[in-house]
Amino acid sequence: MLLSFARGPGMQVAALIMVVGMFWRLAGILLLRRRAAHAAARNPFGARLLGGAVTVFTRTIPRRTFWPRVAPGVALSYVFHVGLFIILFGGAPHILIIHEIFGVSWPDLPKGVIVVASGLTLAALIALLVRRLTHPVLQLLSTADDFLSWLIVFLPVATGILLSGETVGGYGTLLALHILSVEALMIWLPFGKLMHVALVFAGRGVLGYNFARKGAAT
Amino acid sequence: MRDETVGDMLGRRGFSRRGLLKFAIAMTSSLALPPSLAPVMAANLAAARRQSVIWLSFQECTGCLETLLRTDSPTIAGLIFDFISLDYQESLMAAAGSAAELTLRQAVAANAGKYLLAIDGSIPVADGGVYSLTGGRTNVSMLQEFAPGAAAILAIGTCAAYGGIPKAFPNPTGAVGVEDVILDKPIVNIPGCPPIPEVLSGVLVYFVSFGRLPDLDDQKRPLAYFGTTIHDQCYRKPFYDQGKFAKSFDDEGARQGWCLFELGCKGPTTHNACASLKWNDGTSFPIESGHGCLGCSEPDFWDQEGGFYTSLAGGTGPGWRNAGIAAATGVALGAAAAIAARRKVP
Amino acid sequence: MKQYDFLGDDLVVNALLMEVADLLGGLIEQGRGGSIDLLGLPLSAKCMAAVEARLGDGEVSASLHVSGESVVRETAFAGVWWTRHADEAGRVTALLIEVAEVPEILRASLVDVRAGQLRLREMVAR
Numbered sequence: 001m002l003l004s005f006a007r008g009p010g011m012q013v014a015a016l017i018m019v020v021g022m023f024w025r026l027a028g029i030l031l032l033r034r035r036a037a038h039a040a041a042r043n044p045f046g047a048r049l050l051g052g053a054v055t056v057f058t059r060t061i062p063r064r065t066f067w068p069r070v071a072p073g074v075a076l077s078y079v080f081h082v083g084l085f086i087i088l089f090g091g092a093p094h095i096l097i098i099h100e101i102f103g104v105s106w107p108d109l110p111k112g113v114i115v116v117a118s119g120l121t122l123a124a125l126i127a128l129l130v131r132r133l134t135h136p137v138l139q140l141l142s143t144a145d146d147f148l149s150w151l152i153v154f155l156p157v158a159t160g161i162l163l164s165g166e167t168v169g170g171y172g173t174l175l176a177l178h179i180l181s182v183e184a185l186m187i188w189l190p191f192g193k194l195m196h197v198a199l200v201f202a203g204r205g206v207l208g209y210n211f212a213r214k215g216a217a218t
Numbered sequence: 219m220r221d222e223t224v225g226d227m228l229g230r231r232g233f234s235r236r237g238l239l240k241f242a243i244a245m246t247s248s249l250a251l252p253p254s255l256a257p258v259m260a261a262n263l264a265a266a267r268r269q270s271v272i273w274l275s276f277q278e279c280t281g282c283l284e285t286l287l288r289t290d291s292p293t294i295a296g297l298i299f300d301f302i303s304l305d306y307q308e309s310l311m312a313a314a315g316s317a318a319e320l321t322l323r324q325a326v327a328a329n330a331g332k333y334l335l336a337i338d339g340s341i342p343v344a345d346g347g348v349y350s351l352t353g354g355r356t357n358v359s360m361l362q363e364f365a366p367g368a369a370a371i372l373a374i375g376t377c378a379a380y381g382g383i384p385k386a387f388p389n390p391t392g393a394v395g396v397e398d399v400i401l402d403k404p405i406v407n408i409p410g411c412p413p414i415p416e417v418l419s420g421v422l423v424y425f426v427s428f429g430r431l432p433d434l435d436d437q438k439r440p441l442a443y444f445g446t447t448i449h450d451q452c453y454r455k456p457f458y459d460q461g462k463f464a465k466s467f468d469d470e471g472a473r474q475g476w477c478l479f480e481l482g483c484k485g486p487t488t489h490n491a492c493a494s495l496k497w498n499d500g501t502s503f504p505i506e507s508g509h510g511c512l513g514c515s516e517p518d519f520w521d522q523e524g525g526f527y528t529s530l531a532g533g534t535g536p537g538w539r540n541a542g543i544a545a546a547t548g549v550a551l552g553a554a555a556a557i558a559a560r561r562k563v564p
Numbered sequence: 565m566k567q568y569d570f571l572g573d574d575l576v577v578n579a580l581l582m583e584v585a586d587l588l589g590g591l592i593e594q595g596r597g598g599s600i601d602l603l604g605l606p607l608s609a610k611c612m613a614a615v616e617a618r619l620g621d622g623e624v625s626a627s628l629h630v631s632g633e634s635v636v637r638e639t640a641f642a643g644v645w646w647t648r649h650a651d652e653a654g655r656v657t658a659l660l661i662e663v664a665e666v667p668e669i670l671r672a673s674l675v676d677v678r679a680g681q682l683r684l685r686e687m688v689a690r
Contacts, residue, residue: 001518003487007533008523015536016544023548024555031556092461093531096480100532111461171447172487175530225675235673237630240649243669244657246601253599253660257668264675500655 003172006179014183021190026198042215055208056201073131076124083121087114087160111164118161125154145192152188155181224302224426225264238264242427248495249420249432250442262427269302269426270329271336272322272364276357277350277384277393278339282375285412302426319353326367334425335368337361337396340377340384344392361399370404370431371396373438374418376514379407386520397438406431407438411514414495417443437517439489448485448511451493454478472508482527483510490515576607577614580661584619584644587663591643597663603656612659619644619661626670632657636667 041048062070088094090109099105129150132138159178162168188194211217228238242260246253275283326333339357342349347356365371373396376382384393397405408417421440424432433441449455457463457477464472464481477483485493488511492503504511512526513519523533536544583600591597602612620640628634632651639646645667649658 004518004521004523007530011533012536012540016540019541019544020548020551023545024551025548027549027552028555028559029552031553033556033560092463093529096529096531100528101535108461111459171449175487179533229675229679234630234676234679236628236669236676239669239673240628240631240634240657243660244649244651247603247658247660250604253601253662256599499651499653 001172001176002180003176006176006183010180010183014186018186018189021187022195022198025190025195026202029199029202037213039214041213043212048209048212051212052205052207052209055211056204058208059204073128076128076131080121080124080128083117083124084157086117087121087157090114090117114164118157118164122154122157122161125150125157129154148188149192149194152181152185152194156185221267223264224266228264235260235264245420245423248416248442249424249440250445259423259427263423266302266426269422270325270333271302271422272325272329272333272368273336273338274352274357274360274364276337276339276341276361276378277391278375278377279383280338282338282377282412286374286415286418302422315353326364330367332369333367334370334372334422335364336372336374337378338374340381340393340395341399342384342391342393343399344390347392349391358399361396365400365403368403370406370425371400372418372421373397373405373407373409375413376409376411376517376519379409379439380517382411383520385518404431405438406434406440409439409444409515410490411512411519413515414443414491414497416495417491435489439515443491443495444489444515446489446491448488448490448493448505451491452485452505453493454505467508478505478508478510479531480529481510482525482529484513484516484519484522484526484530485511486530488513488516488519573608573611573614576611577618580605580607580615581618584641584661584663588641588643591663591665597643597665599663600661602659602661615661616646619646628669634669636662636670 043051062074086109091114092108092111095105095108132142132146132150156178159174159181163171163174163178168174185194189197225235225238239257239260242263243253243256245251246256246259251259273283339350341347341357341361343358347358350357352360373379377384377393378396380395381389381393381398382395384391385395395407397407406421408421410417417440420443421432431440435441435444437444449458452458454475454477457475458479462471462474462476463479464476466472467481472478472481479486483505485505492511493505496503496506510526513522528534535541580600587598587600602615607615622638622640622642622644624638626636628636632649632654634647634649637646638644643663643665645660645662645664647658647660647662647667647669648656649660651657
């Protein structure tokens with residue numbers, strides 16, 4: 001049965017591929033040779049590390065100069081990301097999975113909150129797609145990776161909403177589809193733009209470290 | 219006696235037609251039929267003659283038979299069940315050995331084309347089916363001999379319907395359900411480990427009253443009883459909706475009667491009437507008694523991922539050891555890629 | 565039964581009562597009423613009680629002692645009967661709103677009548 005596969009072999013394969021993939025990419029990037037920096041460092045090591053750490057957070061808000069251009073995309077993106085965070089870490093079934101894997105858990109948020117967050121997350125996702133399809137610059141820049149990554153995130157959110165709503169379709173089928181769509185996301189995650197889940201923070205950190213080394217403003 | 223109708227039999231036992239009508243009203247309600255069919259059902263039942271049922275028990279634990287025969291008598295349901303069921307396993311074995319064989323063959327010949335074949339237990343097919351024999355004959359050969367003359371086959375219990383516990387990994391006997399052996403007869407699956415007694419009497423009453431099988435779903439189960447899931451009818455659903463889950467057996471939540479989803483309840487994916495009909499004449503059902511649904515009326519429920527106590531949200535992951543191996547593999551691949559790239563950097 | 569407990573409780577009750585009124589129309593015009601199987605509807609206990617209360621009590625109440633106890637009660641509306649069947653264990657096996665001059669279950673069946681006549685004659689003959 002589809003659900004048996006999703007909860008069993010499907011989950012095992014997807015998890016293993018995700019782990020292999022993520023470590024592959026991270027190791028592959030971290031072990032690359034970097035051009036030696038021959039200029040002397042303007043700041044001691046501690047300050048450089050601090051610069052790296054601080055940059056991870058300061059880059060959360062774009063520079064004021066760019067706001068007119070980037071604000072809509074950034075705002076929508078935050079609605080999506082925060083909404084997804086609420087669903088994943090506040091929703092009872094997801095906390096249950098984390099508990100089953102890691103042994104830790106915490107109280108879940110009321111279902112009404114999750115429902116609202118889900119709706120906003122879905123709306124933001126769709127709005128982001130529309131933006132990508134209609135924005136002149138984004139139209140030029142968008143690749144298949146962007147659209148595949150969008151779809152592979154959209155499907156778990158959509159199937160999750162249908163499953164928790166319990167109005168359309170059979171519970172067993174929807175659950176299987178939801179789990180399978182999450183497995184697809186897990187498999188694709190290390191290999192495309194979705195890998196930003198790990199790389200964005202590493203990227204900001206390295207950037208901040210290098211700027212601090214040069215004594216530049218971050 | 220052979221030509222006696224159900225109405226005659228009930229009259230003999232002191233039941234009025236009014237009693238029969240009351241029974242029919244309860245049956246139409248249970249079968250989710252329109253109430254206007256009750257008088258029709260009562261009239262048809264009154265005029266019905268004995269419906270031959272040949273009961274063959276295969277690779278089973280006898281739990282299904284026990285469940286179905288422990289229904290209270292002398293209710294009308296019990297009497298009708300007794301009346302229309304000609305051949306039980308027990309009455310076959312009352313005449314033992316070759317005499318039993320003769321009884322069976324006579325019954326089959328006398329009712330050719332009209333008897334209902336009731337099967338409980340799975341059918342082992344490995345190694346020529348030697349793992350379950352009756353009087354030296356394999357279950358497979360008996361099923362194949364007696365199925366063609368039947369009007370329909372009732373696969374009673376999860377073993378007969380889908381293979382049940384004998385089919386659980388590694389299935390050493392090659393156990394399968396009736397529908398995997400007989401491909402050209404109407405089959406009604408009445409799964410459950412064991413099935414609810416009222417479901418069998420409902421199907422039999424329907425068949426005797428209307429001359430055909432009730433509407434079935436895509437797994438050949440009567441829609442009237444298997445059309446909804448346990449979750450749909452569960453009295454603890456409000457707790458599910460409110461996110462109130464018992465975290466362990468006998469914790470505070472469990473004592474308050476909260477939802478058992480996190481303790482592995484398979485109610486949402488299990489089709490049966492346990493939450494409405496309940497067991498032992500409406501006494502209780504597993505969830506009401508504090509244990510999650512096992513999903514016993516679904517195929518392969520013994521082998522489900524994670525077992526009975528892993529929630530539907532979870533399953534069987536790769537495990538930490540395999541994840542560690544995967545991580546090491548990833549690092550090795552990444553290192554190889556980085557080294558290959560280094561070669562290119564001037 | 566699945567329970568619905570929402571703001572529309574009143575709507576559900578009214579819809580059900582409208583259906584009863586329609587069945588009464590059938591009884592008046594064609595001599596044929598009908599029955600509503602209450603256990604087959606997703607009614608909450610509150611809704612069920614509300615319907616029973618709105619229909620009220622009438623002039624006739626009959627108890628049946630056959631395979632357990634049943635009660636057939638005419639409501640405040642002539643021709644609308646509230647029927648509750650229970651088995652020997654007291655468990656409700658059917659709950660109906662019946663629209664008829666007299667519910668079928670109250671009528672004596674001719675088969676039973678014939679059997680009774682035989683017994684009566686035997687009793688007198690003894």
